[in-house]
Every structure is written in structure tokens, then in C-alpha cells.
Amino acid sequence: MAQSIRLAVIPGDFIGPEVTAEALKVLEAVAPAHDVKIEPNSYDLGAERYLATGEVLPDSVLAELRDHDVILLGAVGGRPGDPNLPSGILERGLLLRLRFEFDHYVNLRPSRSFPGVPTPLASDAPIDFVVVREGTEGLYVGNGGTVRKGTPHELATEVSINTAFGVERVVRDAFARARARRGKLTLVHKTNVLVHAGGVWARVVAEVAPEFPEVEVDYLHVDAATIFLVTEPERFDVIVTDNLFGDILTDLAAAVTGGIGLAASGNVNPDRTAPSMFEPVHGSAPGIAGQGKADPTAAILSAALLLEHLGEPAAARRIEEAATADIAARAGAPARTTTEIGDAIAARVTA
């Protein structure tokens, strides 16, 4: 069952291309033994292109991207506070546009601790959970506006959109993942304040639950969830939550498990009606670009999620094991460059 993967690569800005190169290296290294062929096409998108040309995501590029099996993204983003780069332009115009155009309704963010990686927590209980964040609704739909802008009477709104259709499909996905893991699903919301949105989330979870009798369900308000993520993160297995809460919880999760340099993510269209996109959770980190200091592990683990999504679990596992072994080897060893880490993990997947 040889598989050719038409892979669109969006390296992006600053450390984006640096970490993407290593992820690609590892993908190419693992591929032959699993009878997989990687056919990459690179797309130049991000802050640099926008600053040079004013283009964020031309329709023609969007059409080309659609014609791939999957997308690997490094990181996009300019220098903080760059006056030529209005806040939100790349986020809304590129990252979120891809999530919406390609219906990435499952925003998948695994969090686990790695032996040997220091965390900010005093406890070293092993952490291993997945956040299934809804990716196409909520406050991210861009449904808001401003009147009397710039005056003392300015009024700005943001509308959170939540549909039973949108909630149910991501909730089902989360239940299925919980069943395949430790059988525990936690809904996180703020049902006591956001009674309308919270109502549909709570109802859908309650309605789907009987179809997954082996999954134990509980509920936490988002504020309480942040407490447990710090005091008892080992209690979580699968968390399902809305777009904004998921954004917040996953950065927090990355922090408690030892840092954003290891956090991978997938913007997944489980129905495969359009390419899914995999990317490290970290940003383009202008401050460390060009120095070989970026940790490519999150990008490499994102490539593992990519293979898993395309039905290559053995190849995915191989990358995960290699990355885990490499991470374990870091404790006490001298720091290595981005390329050295990529080379080492690539060597491990073929060893």
C-alpha cells in the first residue's frame, strides 16, 4: 500500500523555515521504510511576503493548497509591534482563513510531559492528555464590528457563534479519541455565564455520551480548568472545548508540560474534504531566528501527527519514539543547534 503524499509546506517567517526544514528532513527519513513517498511543494506565505507584496493569501495560492493531501506549516508572524503589520492581518487572513476554508473543525493539541524535560511545576507526575479544540466556530468567526470608532462613544462587539452541527461533530471526534485512550472526556466551558453557548455544548455532550458508554464524562468551568491544569494536570485524558477556551488552555498546557518548544498541533478536517494542516504551537520567534537556537521538536512532532492523520500510524509512532528518545538524551548534555537536533532525530528514525 504505497502512499504518495502531496505535501504543501508553508515555512513562514523567522524560525518557521528553520524548524520546517528539520520536520521535512525527518519525514523524508522515515518515509521509505513505511512505503511512503513525500512530494513537497513549498509556499511562500507570511509576514515577509505581506510586507514585500501586500499579499496575505491570494485565491490562486489557496486553490493550489487545496490540491494537496496535507499542509505542514512552520510559523508565521513579523517582529512584535511592526507598524507595517496590523494586528490580526496574518492571523485572520492566513492562519484562520485556512482553518475556515479547509474546515479544520478539530484543532488537535496533545500535551505530554517528557522524562528529563524540566517543567515549571514542582510535581513530576506524568502528564498525557489531548485537547480537542473546536476550530471553526465560537468567537473566531470574525463576526463583530465597531461603531463610532476612535471616539469616546466607540462600541465594539464580538459574536460567538455555536451551532449544534459544529459542536456535535467535534464532540463526536473527542469521544472517539477518549475511547481509544484512557476513556475520560472533560468538557470545558463557562456554562454558568455563557448560558446560550454553554447550553448547546452541554446538551450535545449529554446526548452523544450514551453512544460511548465506555467513556466517563465530566465538566469543568474554564476558570477551574486552569487551576487543575496547574495543580493536577495528570487528571486529564481528553478535553473538548470551544475555540477560544481551547486556545487559552493549550498554551497553558504547553507551559506546564515543559514548554512551547515541544507542543505540536493539527488543524484537522476528519472528513478529508480538504487538506488538514499541522504546525508547532509556537510562533515565529524573531528574537532567536538565524542563530540555530530554535527547537525543531514541536515541528517534528507535528509531522508525526500529520502521518497519523494520513493513516500511517506506524511511521508516526516511529517519529514520536525518536523524538522522545532525543528529548531524553538532552538532559545534562550541551545544547545543540536546530539542525543538529533534526539530524539526530532523522538518524534515530532510520536506525
Added chain:
Amino acid sequence: MAQSIRLAVIPGDFIGPEVTAEALKVLEAVAPAHDVKIEPNSYDLGAERYLATGEVLPDSVLAELRDHDVILLGAVGGRPGDPNLPSGILERGLLLRLRFEFDHYVNLRPSRSFPGVPTPLASDAPIDFVVVREGTEGLYVGNGGTVRKGTPHELATEVSINTAFGVERVVRDAFARARARRGKLTLVHKTNVLVHAGGVWARVVAEVAPEFPEVEVDYLHVDAATIFLVTEPERFDVIVTDNLFGDILTDLAAAVTGGIGLAASGNVNPDRTAPSMFEPVHGSAPGIAGQGKADPTAAILSAALLLEHLGEPAAARRIEEAATADIAARAGAPARTTTEIGDAIAARVTA
């Protein structure tokens, strides 16, 4: 300058009355030396009253509460999952109603670490910051709705309302607090996604900043802020943020500084057009009620915020010092009951 304080007390449910009794004890103890007289009236509100009578906050009670200088609240809330207590009924009908009716636009939540109190973090760098959370706008306004409820075509919305008026007054308050502290203000929002709401917040902060030249301003996205709260909480001095982000960040802040048993808060109307309300951040904790296990320290520290608000900083400082000394004395000592802790702090303020 003798001051009589007409104090409305809402003990609430479960551990609410237990901790409120201790806070009141400490208030009464500190009062004479500062020429303050406490005139408390107790109001029976909360889950118990609702379950017994169907009443949440009768208009007549609201009118009586308004006729006080200040309110001290313990905690309200029933048993988790009680089918007779619909989610949101006490929150929207009582807690949030008071915030809106009495225009509590500054939701004040100091966070500090106490020597000797274990925290979930590995680092023991001292933490001392204040979150100034907007209390009357954002997603908390209750502006949302549901169509086709309970059907596969359900659509639920929540609207976040942000006005220049509402943002400016809380931002000014936060700047003033930052000037009186270490001169650092961090705006937390999600301007790259919530471009409308984020726009008014960012603009107002930029416009007010020149009036406070001694305050250094920075900005963090809410997701990044959660990372720093865990990895580097000592960097913060004053955080100003919207209602929902503030809700999330302050629970997280309470967790990283050693727990919700110590976290105090004020729902403040700085213009004094209606009574402000002070309450511990924790809930009614049905699981430990009636056993003398509740820590009254958060309620007692809330009473200190109350005195500060009423222009009694010396009395407030006295309570804070007594509570801090008591907390320090806990390390390694046998656990004490709620009353024992209250007695000890009351003894310290008069010593």
C-alpha cells in the same frame, strides 16, 4: 474621623457562612483601634434560599443592599449537578446582577505568594501582582440567544460588548494602581483574533498612557499570558483585562500563588455611586462544609480590601499583616479549624 460602616453581609451557602463569620470577627476586632464602627446586616441569599423559595434576588432586597456602604459576601452555590438548580441561575441572577446593578466595573484581584505557603510551581520567586478585571461588559452582559433550541439546527450566540466608556474607566483605574505600585501595566487581550474588541482596548490603553508617564505598558495575548503566569509570574505588577479573560487569569493566578483559599477579591465601584462588594474567589465548597475545614483567610483578606476601599488603609494593612503572619505560622504546624484561624488572626490584629 470616626467612620460607621453600614455593612451588608451575604454569608451564602455551605462554607460561605463559616468563612464570613471569621471575616466579620476580624473586622470587629480591628475596628475600635481605627475609630471605625461596623454595623452589619445579614442577608439570606443563595442556593438554599432559592431552593426553598424560588427567590434569587428580590427587588426589595436589592434596594436594601443599595442602602449600605459596602457588601461582604461569603460564597453562594449549591451542590454540583443539583437538578433543581439550573446552571447560571445564581450566577446571572445574584452575583452578576449585583455587579451590574451596582456598577462594579473594577473587579480587583490581588495575587501574591506567601512565605511558607507551598505552590504548585518549582520556582519560589515572590509573586505580587494585581489583576484589574473589567466587571460590567464583555461576554458577561448576557447578550446572547438560542434559536431552534434542542434541535440539530440549534444556533446559540453570545455577544461581547465593549465600549470606550467602559474600557477607559477601568483602564484609568489600572494605570493609577500601577503608578502606586511598581509602575508596570500589562494589557491582556486577544487583539489578533478579536480585532474589534481588541481594537478599543488597545486604543484606549495607548491614549491614556501619556497621562501616566511613570507607568511602563506592555501587551500580551491571553494565551501567552497564561504561559507567563506559570513560567514567570513575578514579571507582573498590574494586569488589566476584560471580564472573561480576567475570570480565567485570576483563577490561574490563585492557583500559582498557592491556592484559592487565600485569594481575595473586590467588586469595586470606584465612584461610590453604589456599594462595592468584597468576596473570596473560592466557591461554597459543599464537600467540606460543616467540618471546620474551610480556610477563612481569603474572606478575611477580602475584608481588608473592603477597608482599603472605604478609606481605612491603616486598618486594612493591619489585617493583611495579621493574616500574613498567621499564614507564615502555619508551615509545619498542625491544621487548625476555620474558627481557630479566625480567632488567631483576630487576636493578632488587636495584639
